[in-house]
Amino acid sequence: MTSAATIESKPTTSTTGEAPGTVVVDAVTKRYGNATAVDGMSLTIEAGEFISLLGPSGCGKTTTLRMIAGFEQPDAGDIRVSGRSVLGVPPYRRDVNTVFQAYALFPHMSVAENVAYGLQQRRTPRSEVRDRVVEALDLVQMRRFADRKPTQLSGGQQQRIALARALVNRPSVLLLDEPLGALDRQLREEMQLELKLLQSRLGITFVFVTHDQGEALSMSDRIAIMRDGRIEQLADADTVYARPASAYVAAFVGQQNFFRGEVAEGGAAVASTHALVRGTAPELAGLANGQAAVRPEFVEIAAARSDASAEVNLARGTLLGVSHLGETMQYLVRLGDDQSLIVRRPTPEAPNLTVGDPVECSWRAESVLLFPADDAASAGGYVAPPTA
């Protein structure tokens, strides 16, 4: 028997036919004074699902998590865990456990005592406490640190202890509040893989809050992209990346080059100052203004040819800079005073271009995303913040 076998969600009776481990957020609103943190949000999280709540700070993702955990009470709506409403149920009576952002390990207790804390609250017999603590520490491979104090451990080790401390209680739902935020990049990527493996092995519902789209894309069964207390799109990683529901989602997941202008060609294109950007379907039919988005990785770049004529899905400009990102090369191209373009090519096939030279960038119509102009999400920049 592997140590994972006993740390799994325990069956609980349901009153609404929702399976144990299901989390239903039903039209929930949470206000702080005049500010609305969560605005009539609804979300059904299936049992055993790994779901990420993704969004910038202030989008309401942490508030949502804290309401599921019981640290905040919704002003309106209902939250059900395993089919039962948890409204008014204090955190210590909920069948959920949390991995906190800064781990929140008890500094005056040893690692083993930290992990045992939850079991002791449930009046678990001493001998069983010991076995389950060892088991949970084995699960995160931290057994040899059992008698150390948390302060003697590195950030990554503390993170594992926080995970073991939550999982040892065999919750139906595990809530993770940006647990990887404090780790360095390599450790973070390693933990992402481990978390995903743990989750699929234990079958526990994971609700993962993050502002890092890479984290969300790599681990989640589904991603809920949040904006201003609402869910902008709820879909799997492929869909969110390839078919973002709005310009906001497009800008937040990965990077985008946005072109804004009048709608042309019966709704299939946007005529911006620097290029006529055409998509594959007349998605903007009937609209006056629109915006087109192209990801940096879908743009080709080459030295400008002399016989320059106006073409579709092609923009000319001056190469401002080239930076090496490891597996890709990134080019920054200035199209005009008000617009730049980011291009990313795989390093082996990246063209050798000189900074300051005229270049031309082109892309295929299939990689163009068209959005109405009134979606102001991407306002303020031609491109989403660069990935870490």
Next chain:
Amino acid sequence: MSKRSGAALAIPAWAWLLIFFVAPVAMVIWFSFGYKPGIFGTHANDVLSFDRYAEAMSPTFFATFQNTLWVGIAGTLLCLVVGLPVAYWMAVKASPARRGLLVALVMVPFWTNFLVRTIGWQVILAPEGWLSTTLQQVGLIGGPLDILYTRGAVLLGVVYNYLPLMILPLFVAFDRVGPPLREASKDLGAGKWTTFFRVTLPLARPGVVAGVLLVFIPLMGDYITATVLGGAKGNMVGQLVASQFQTAQNWALGSAMAVLLIIVIMLTVAVGALVVWLVTLPFRSRNRLVIGDAANAAPARPVTTAIAAIRSRPAPADEEVSA
């Protein structure tokens, strides 16, 4: 920074300690072995003896010492019992925006002279004072208020005068624990009381110790509060020491009494610490969990190979060469 320059930086602190703490205490101990040479001399040390200590330990002195210890311990415990919830409320429940104001309010009594505000209580508690007359008019008490010059009045004065010294270190300690650890405790199934006794209070222990010492030690030497509000029942050792130095001009005897007071304070603190340690021992051992040395323990159960594979990083190059 080198070790030597680090030590050099500590010189002012050491000098301060030497001049204002070690030297006076050493002088008091030295004087306590001497005697009073005559009517006009305060002390002489040409003949050394323990006679002053024998002289100090008179029945009157013992009775006073007992009273001092009683007031010191009861007053400190009362301050702790009253101060703990107030400090907890200030640090945990009160809105963070109001905390500065609350700390300032706790400090308000310190703006007035210690003696003046104690005499203020004497005026309030007097049998013919306004509190007494008001209570009689309302009909809450039959006769004049009979509290001044009792131990009750002394304790009231002690709590009033020393409470801020208890609240402030407790407040800082509770504040430093922070909300995330309390939330983690509740998340793991602990209610409010368990969270307080297993997380908040143990982590605030330095503040509790600081508060208890800050109240107990000055209180043992204080005689103003006890004399003003306790009258004849408020005899404190501090008063005896002061009268030997100031009135009787017998510095040798006063020093011996002061040394005895210091010893009693240290003993009381040690005994108090031992009692707390013993009382909490069963609770601490109940929650203790030692897994033991991993090398001697049975090997860990096999974990899923997938996770093991991630964990096993490629060996460093130099190891490959040597192998």
